[in-house]
Amino acid sequence: MAQQLEQLKGSHLVSLDEWSAEQILHLLRLAEWMRTHRDDASQLAAGSVMATLFYQPSTRTRLSFETAMLRLGGHVAEYEGRSLDTDDLVFRETIHDLIRSLSQIDDIIVIRHPREGSALVAARASDVPVINAGDGGHLHPTQTLADLATLLRLKGGKLRNLTIGLCGNLAASRTAHSLVTTLCRLGHNLHFVLVSTRQNRMPDWVLARLDRTPGFSYEEVDSLRPVISSLDVLYMTSFYPTQVEPTGQARQASNSTANGKRLSRDYRVTPELLRAAKPDLAILHPLPRGLEIDRAVDDDPRAAYFTQISLGVDVRMALIATLLGKLPQQFDESVVFAEQGSDVDE
Amino acid sequence: MSMSELNTSAAITPAAASPVVAATPVTTGADEVNDLILTRLAAVLGRGYVIEHVPAGGSLSLLNYLKIDPSEETVVIATNVASRAAGHEDLLGVRVDEIDTDMLALFAPHAIIARVEEGKPVRTVDPVLPARVVNTIRCVNPRCVTQTEPYLDQVFVLADKNLGEYRCEYCSAAAQF
Ligand SMILES: [Zn+2]
Numbered sequence: 001m002a003q004q005l006e007q008l009k010g011s012h013l014v015s016l017d018e019w020s021a022e023q024i025l026h027l028l029r030l031a032e033w034m035r036t037h038r039d040d041a042s043q044l045a046a047g048s049v050m051a052t053l054f055y056q057p058s059t060r061t062r063l064s065f066e067t068a069m070l071r072l073g074g075h076v077a078e079y080e081g082r083s084l085d086t087d088d089l090v091f092r093e094t095i096h097d098l099i100r101s102l103s104q105i106d107d108i109i110v111i112r113h114p115r116e117g118s119a120l121v122a123a124r125a126s127d128v129p130v131i132n133a134g135d136g137g138h139l140h141p142t143q144t145l146a147d148l149a150t151l152l153r154l155k156g157g158k159l160r161n162l163t164i165g166l167c168g169n170l171a172a173s174r175t176a177h178s179l180v181t182t183l184c185r186l187g188h189n190l191h192f193v194l195v196s197t198r199q200n201r202m203p204d205w206v207l208a209r210l211d212r213t214p215g216f217s218y219e220e221v222d223s224l225r226p227v228i229s230s231l232d233v234l235y236m237t238s239f240y241p242t243q244v245e246p247t248g249q250a251r252q253a254s255n256s257t258a259n260g261k262r263l264s265r266d267y268r269v270t271p272e273l274l275r276a277a278k279p280d281l282a283i284l285h286p287l288p289r290g291l292e293i294d295r296a297v298d299d300d301p302r303a304a305y306f307t308q309i310s311l312g313v314d315v316r317m318a319l320i321a322t323l324l325g326k327l328p329q330q331f332d333e334s335v336v337f338a339e340q341g342s343d344v345d346e
Numbered sequence: 347m348s349m350s351e352l353n354t355s356a357a358i359t360p361a362a363a364s365p366v367v368a369a370t371p372v373t374t375g376a377d378e379v380n381d382l383i384l385t386r387l388a389a390v391l392g393r394g395y396v397i398e399h400v401p402a403g404g405s406l407s408l409l410n411y412l413k414i415d416p417s418e419e420t421v422v423i424a425t426n427v428a429s430r431a432a433g434h435e436d437l438l439g440v441r442v443d444e445i446d447t448d449m450l451a452l453f454a455p456h457a458i459i460a461r462v463e464e465g466k467p468v469r470t471v472d473p474v475l476p477a478r479v480v481n482t483i484r485c486v487n488p489r490c491v492t493q494t495e496p497y498l499d500q501v502f503v504l505a506d507k508n509l510g511e512y513r514c515e516y517c518s519a520a521a522q523f
Contacts, residue, residue, distance in 0.1 A: 117491035117516025136489050138517055
């Protein structure tokens with residue numbers, strides 16, 4: 001039971017591919033425990049220090065990690081992100097040297113870096129656990145954990161017999177790729193409806209993964225309107241490419257002009273669209289959003305994207321406690337999703 | 347159907363009854379002309395290796411990858427030869443004692459290689475795709491961490507055995523040869 005998580009003590013999270021399906025499910029259960037046992041969790045990481053190293057600004061992700069550590073009773077050392085943000089080889093310390101040094105000071109390191117593969121370099125250099133908080137357009141495993149936690153929470157603790165729509169720039173969305181490929185390992189009988197323009201199709205390697213997974217199927221369509229009534233889950237993604245990660249004004253501009261014009265009714269969630277949707281549809285979005293979700297949808301009970309953020313703190317609490325080897329004694333995972341029935345067939 | 351055909355099909359002897367196992371000839375699968383070329387290449391070399399199904403015109407770069415210097419070693423090449431299997435292909439003979447079959451599998455995945463002894467191809471060597479390739483392929487992804495952390499080894503791992511697809515260990519970008 002908790003043994004699966006004990007094995008992860010001292011390891012890193014660079015990619016979810018390195019974890020077994022069971023380990024991921026156990027971690028999601030621990031996250032659910034964290035959500036319902038705030039007091040029991042409040043001293044688990046007392047005395048430990050987490051370094052956050054954000055070479056690339058992402059306020060939401062950084063605060064989620066920092067809050068998770070604080071809720072576990074630990075401390076946070078925030079390293080100046082902006083001063084590190086340079087590709088100048090002469091003046092910059094290597095990732096290897098910096099992380100090797102930090103791992104002598106802190107107990108766990110969270111890194112976000114624009115270079116793809118940087119988290120692996122950091123993990124190999126470190127003597128303490130390293131968590132990948134996004135390495136460019138490559139991987140962002142804790143976002144996927146938050147997405148999965150939201151699905152489990154809203155779909156009765158099960159990842160089976162669902163029709164899941166994904167809509168937006170599916171070619172560029174690392175979170176959509178990661179969610180689909182991880183569901184290929186954790187889910188049963190899932191049907192995917194991939195909604196995008198021809199240019200923004202889901203990449204072939206992801207489709208190949210779906211083809212190879214027994215019980216899984218997919219269809220590709222170019223509008224939400226004809227398919228909305230069939231969906232149990234709708235995962236929306238931004239239209240700007242995540243690899244580029246435009247910040248601030250650049251993102252605003254790209255959302256309001258070019259994308260705004262292109263983003264027809266076919267790819268937008270509006271109250272009108274939702275009239276045809278199931279009453280228990282769950283609408284997810286990794287945020288930040290552009291125009292793809294109308295703000296009028298925010299107060300609809302089917303909007304789950306702010307729930308995702310809250311559950312993101314729970315999964316990060318579970319992750320930090322697991323990697324530090326500070327698992328709660330009281331954690332009895334058999335009862336976590338008991339009211340809905342557990343998804344694991346072990 | 348004639349009697350002789352019937353006899354032939356009926357004459358399959360059970361394995362246990364066959365007195366000796368004949369030496370397996372080197373079957374290369376190329377056309378007869380190409381077989382002839384290979385035989386000649388082997389005869390010229392005396393010892394070493396003959397390689398077929400090298401992509402047409404790719405012999406010199408293959409030698410480069412195999413780190414065989416044509417000004418140091420004896421090399422015989424037939425380029426752009428018609429082939430039933432590959433359309434056109436190169437045939438290549440090299441007089442060396444050892445050959446890096448990992449690299450051969452990597453850069454000419456359809457190639458078939460045979461060892462040459464005493465002027466004759468004696469047995470085929472099965473090249474196997476290596477699981478990891480270090481400092482041979484460079485990652486071309488401009489966003490890859492190896493572009494800005496130059497002390498890192500360039501490591502590619504075999505992502506798909508059937509497709510022979512390699513990906514950068516850091517950024518997962520597909521290898522471009
Ligand atoms: Zn790379």
